[in-house]
Amino acid sequence: MLVTRSQTGPARPACFAAASLALIGAVALVATSPSRSAAQSDPAAEQSTSVVILIGDGMGPVQRAAFQYKLYGKHERQPIDDFDHFGVLRTHAKGGGIATDSAASATAMATGVKTKRNYAGVGPDGKPRETLLEIADKLGKSTAIVEDNDVTNATLAGFAAHHDDRDHKRIIAKQYLRKTKPDLILGGGEEVWYPKGHPGKVPDMIEDDASYGTENLVAEAKRRGYEYAWDRKSFSRLEGPKALAMTRTDAILRGVFIRKYNYKNDPYAVPEHEMVAKALEIMSDDPEGFFMAIDVDEIDDAGHEHSPRLLFRSGAEINRIATVLKRYQRDHPNTLVIVTADHETGGLGIETHYQLGGAGVFGVANSPEHFRLDWTTPGHTAVPVPVTSSGPGSARLEGVRDNTRVFDVAKKVLEGETGRR
Numbered sequence: 001m002l003v004t005r006s007q008t009g010p011a012r013p014a015c016f017a018a019a020s021l022a023l024i025g026a027v028a029l030v031a032t033s034p035s036r037s038a039a040q041s042d043p044a045a046e047q048s049t050s051v052v053i054l055i056g057d058g059m060g061p062v063q064r065a066a067f068q069y070k071l072y073g074k075h076e077r078q079p080i081d082d083f084d085h086f087g088v089l090r091t092h093a094k095g096g097g098i099a100t101d102s103a104a105s106a107t108a109m110a111t112g113v114k115t116k117r118n119y120a121g122v123g124p125d126g127k128p129r130e131t132l133l134e135i136a137d138k139l140g141k142s143t144a145i146v147e148d149n150d151v152t153n154a155t156l157a158g159f160a161a162h163h164d165d166r167d168h169k170r171i172i173a174k175q176y177l178r179k180t181k182p183d184l185i186l187g188g189g190e191e192v193w194y195p196k197g198h199p200g201k202v203p204d205m206i207e208d209d210a211s212y213g214t215e216n217l218v219a220e221a222k223r224r225g226y227e228y229a230w231d232r233k234s235f236s237r238l239e240g241p242k243a244l245a246m247t248r249t250d251a252i253l254r255g256v257f258i259r260k261y262n263y264k265n266d267p268y269a270v271p272e273h274e275m276v277a278k279a280l281e282i283m284s285d286d287p288e289g290f291f292m293a294i295d296v297d298e299i300d301d302a303g304h305e306h307s308p309r310l311l312f313r314s315g316a317e318i319n320r321i322a323t324v325l326k327r328y329q330r331d332h333p334n335t336l337v338i339v340t341a342d343h344e345t346g347g348l349g350i351e352t353h354y355q356l357g358g359a360g361v362f363g364v365a366n367s368p369e370h371f372r373l374d375w376t377t378p379g380h381t382a383v384p385v386p387v388t389s390s391g392p393g394s395a396r397l398e399g400v401r402d403n404t405r406v407f408d409v410a411k412k413v414l415e416g417e418t419g420r421r
């Protein structure tokens with residue numbers, strides 16, 4: 001395994017200690033200066049807790065190791081591993097084979113209940129279970145889901161919907177708007193939201209699925225107070241507190257179908273780390289704190305398709321997201337940040353470069369050495385997944401655990417527990 005205990009031991013990084021000192025200083029100042037403005041002196045604002053769960057979809061230990069070697073080399077630690085605590089999560093679903101799907105695994109993390117495959121936000125009996133997102137909402141916190149692909153996909157549905165079929169995307173979208181109501185819904189998949197025959201805003205790469213229905217859910221979202229973004233320009237204008245962004249899916253398809261496609265030149269593609277930064281910017285205004293679930297789905301696609309190009313592109317992006325989160329956490333130490341996965345995809349292995357077979361040979365960054373990638377299955381595996389974390393409660397994510405542990409720890413933090421254990 002790539003990350004050792006010594007790399008992710010409990011020692012607080014200097015920046016964390018500095019932020020804590022600054023916080024103590026601020027509190028001391030408040031105590032002696034009662035005339036300061038509410039924004040500067042509200043200790044509740046300083047103490048309210050937030051939780052962010054960053055899910056690399058299909059990101060097992062070997063995917064993390066491959067990102068490390070290819071993008072950072074043997075010595076510089078990649079951002080997703082650069083957290084205080086390290087553990088391992090078992091991902092199996094309830095029955096039906098040892099390897100889970102995203103819906104069951106996300107539901108285990110979101111609700112603390114192991115469920116059946118394809119079930120999102122419901123227990124094995126099909127009944128809704130309260131999710132971390134709903135708990136946060138009840139506590140008056142802001143909530144967000146952020147996705148690099150279709151925002152109604154199974155992983156985020158596990159956090160923000162209650163339905164026993166992950167493929168009923170339109171039902172999931174309606175539940176977002178009418179039941180669970182995340183303040184920020186940032187991702188892609190506009191064809192799920194527009195009615196049959198409506199061209200939407202984003203130029204299509206493939207024909208929209210016209211079977212989704214007749215209601216215009218984008219119009220409904222606007223009526224319910226959501227700002228709406230469909231490209232970089234409209235995205236940059238989002239101010240919140242509620243927003244729906246459809247700024248991903250067709251961009252991903254363009255990346256697949258157009259040779260030499262470059263996200264940077266695509267007006268309809270907002271990089272996911274910018275979406276996360278925007279969500280933090282909007283939600284940091286909430287004195288009660290927030291909950292955010294983020295999914296990087298492209299890692300799972302890479303595992304299903306055995307595509308090194310997708311693998312390394314998504315690896316670079318999840319590390320950019322981790323960098324954004326770490327920067328935020330430095331200034332907001334009451335934020336628990338968890339980086340993990342729903343399951344492993346593809347049964348990836350790293351081999352010495354002169355071994356035969358596999359999906360290609362890749363250079364180790366800042367080194368003359370090389371390695372070979374080899375996938376063993378087009379499906380999901382039951383390999384336990386790493387979890388790295390910092391912030392309140394993070395020490396309790398050490399060790400070998402079931403993925404339901406994420407719920408247990410995150411719930412306590414949302415409810416205000418600020419100790420590290």
Ligand SMILES: [Zn+2]
Nearest residue numbers: 058300304345
């Ligand atoms: Zn998958």
